[in-house]
Amino acid sequence: MFRNPFSFKGRIRRLEYGISFIIMVIVNTIMQGILNVAGSSNGSEGLIILYFILLIPYCWFSLAQGAKRCHDRGNSGWYQIIPFYGFWMLFADGEKETNEYGECPK
Template identity: 55%
Template sequence: MFKNPFSFNGRIRRTEYGISFLIYLPFAVVANLLVESSSTIFIALLMYVPMLWFLWAQGAKRCHDRGNSGFFQLIPFYGLWMLFAEGDQGPNEYGPDPKRPDSHLQERVAA
């Protein structure tokens, strides 16, 4: 879990996506509190860049698990859908199935 969390390549399961969002939330709260105190706005802006990169990267990988482009996460409420919808079974164009990483080997043996 959490291999290359800032990379946009690969696939992740629903659990990792949900945990990623829970990790993002406290940092977002702190950054928002820093923005409200105008003396530390620069620090808050520096915090936002890696936080958003992390969230977008994890979202793109979750989209990949569903067989979609990472741009699908820009659709309103699609992030909520990604929390509950199953990913593609078996490998797809974005990589092996994170739930069953050896499924491509079993398919070859059965064939």
């Protein structure tokens, strides 16, 4: 689990995607806290810069995990931009056999 979490290649199971989703919610909450503190204090340009620096790996991780989950379903990683598709990937089972994106992660 969590082998190459920033890579767009391969497939992941629902469990890894679900754990990734929880991690992203926690990190997003922390990042929003940083942004709220930055907005309520003077001279907080450093916190805003920190927020945007943290936003880059956050987005990369989110997109990579989503793409790998799409691959497990047999779809292109671009499918994750469809509204509510990411939520559906939490519950939908992946393909049981090897597909063009790799071996079944089960």
